Amino acid sequence: MDLGLTGKRALVLASSRGLGLGIAKALASEGAHVLLVGRSGDRLTENCKAINAEGQVKANGGKADWVWGDLSDENFVEAMKAAVKEKLGGIDILVNNTGGPTPGTAEEMTADKLDTFFQSMVLRVITLTNAFLPQMKEQGFGRILTCASSGVFEPIANLALSNTLRSALVGWNKTIATEVAGFGITANMLLPGRIHTDRIDELDGANAKRTGKSVEDIRAASLKTIPAGRLGRVEEFAAAGAFLCSVPASYVTGTMLRVDGGASRSI
Numbered sequence: 392m393d394l395g396l397t398g399k400r401a402l403v404l405a406s407s408r409g410l411g412l413g414i415a416k417a418l419a420s421e422g423a424h425v426l427l428v429g430r431s432g433d434r435l436t437e438n439c440k441a442i443n444a445e446g447q448v449k450a451n452g453g454k455a456d457w458v459w460g461d462l463s464d465e466n467f468v469e470a471m472k473a474a475v476k477e478k479l480g481g482i483d484i485l486v487n488n489t490g491g492p493t494p495g496t497a498e499e500m501t502a503d504k505l506d507t508f509f510q511s512m513v514l515r516v517i518t519l520t521n522a523f524l525p526q527m528k529e530q531g532f533g534r535i536l537t538c539a540s541s542g543v544f545e546p547i548a549n550l551a552l553s554n555t556l557r558s559a560l561v562g563w564n565k566t567i568a569t570e571v572a573g574f575g576i577t578a579n580m581l582l583p584g585r586i587h588t589d590r591i592d593e594l595d596g597a598n599a600k601r602t603g604k605s606v607e608d609i610r611a612a613s614l615k616t617i618p619a620g621r622l623g624r625v626e627e628f629a630a631a632g633a634f635l636c637s638v639p640a641s642y643v644t645g646t647m648l649r650v651d652g653g654a655s656r657s658i
Contacts, residue, residue: 395638397422397451401484402475402523404462407434409588410538411488413629418484419446419453421633426478427457428471435459462489462511468519475523482523483530484636487516487537491590492552494597500551512556517563524571533576534636537564541584541651549601550594561647568645577644579635584651585613587622619652 396418403415407429415425419442427435435457446452458474460467475482492508520535527533539557540547546554561580568578585591595613599606614620628650634640635648649655 392639394421394633396633396636399423399483400479400481401425401486401636402428402471402479402482403486403488404428404460405488405490407431407438409590410583410586410625410628411486412438413625414486414488414536414632415455416442417626417629417633418636419455420449421453421637422451423453423484424479425453425455426474427455428460429457430459430461432459462515463507467515468522471519472522481526483527483532484534484536485520485523486632486636487520487535489516491540491550492556494549494594495551496549497551500555504552508552508556513559516560520567524576527576528571528574531575533571533574535567535576535578536632536635537578537580538632539580539582541582541649541655543582543647544649544655544657549598565645572644575641577635577641579644580647581628581632581635582647582649582651583623583628584649584654585617585622586625586628586650588625591622617652617654621652623650623652
């Protein structure tokens, strides 16, 4: 299937590693020009080198640039607008991806913690999207993909902050999707289950410490809850993201797609 992404311009947040990097690679492999964002210049540089090297040996291969960016910075949106103008010349695809908050229970959610992570996980996503909507409307094409968590369907134990803040984006995504559909713009959410990344290793470590169990026991118990019987691969998650950003997916909007190996029990 031709995803129609050759020459499309994509900004991918939190893409120095993990799921964000996976989506950036998938878009570039389909011919897109991707702008990676993160806080590690070394990792971003190496990632761009790898993406560009692959793009040079493929017909209609994509390419990559990078920009330093911190979602907790109050100047983040303006910095991204300037970087997109300079590096891409415009935008067709916005991938909203943010790091996860610290683990903890609902009772441990203090006002300070809520405010801090709301800024980086919700406010920046909404204001950045709003900043790019006028251009997408004018050109009659846009893809907004927001990565969240399967916790918005089935709250995950000891991730109260994530369950709460990511769920706020569910109502926003559905609302914005309805408002911009007539302009050729789609807005969808991609929800990972247990995809094997550094974040999963960190969470398993935190759960092991909290429960007094070994990381191996924590991992084994989690695998028993996944019908597929294994952790997901970043490439599998990213492929779903690339499709939602594609031209053939133009009639798919306002949806939430779970990539979780069947782990979520809700319909």
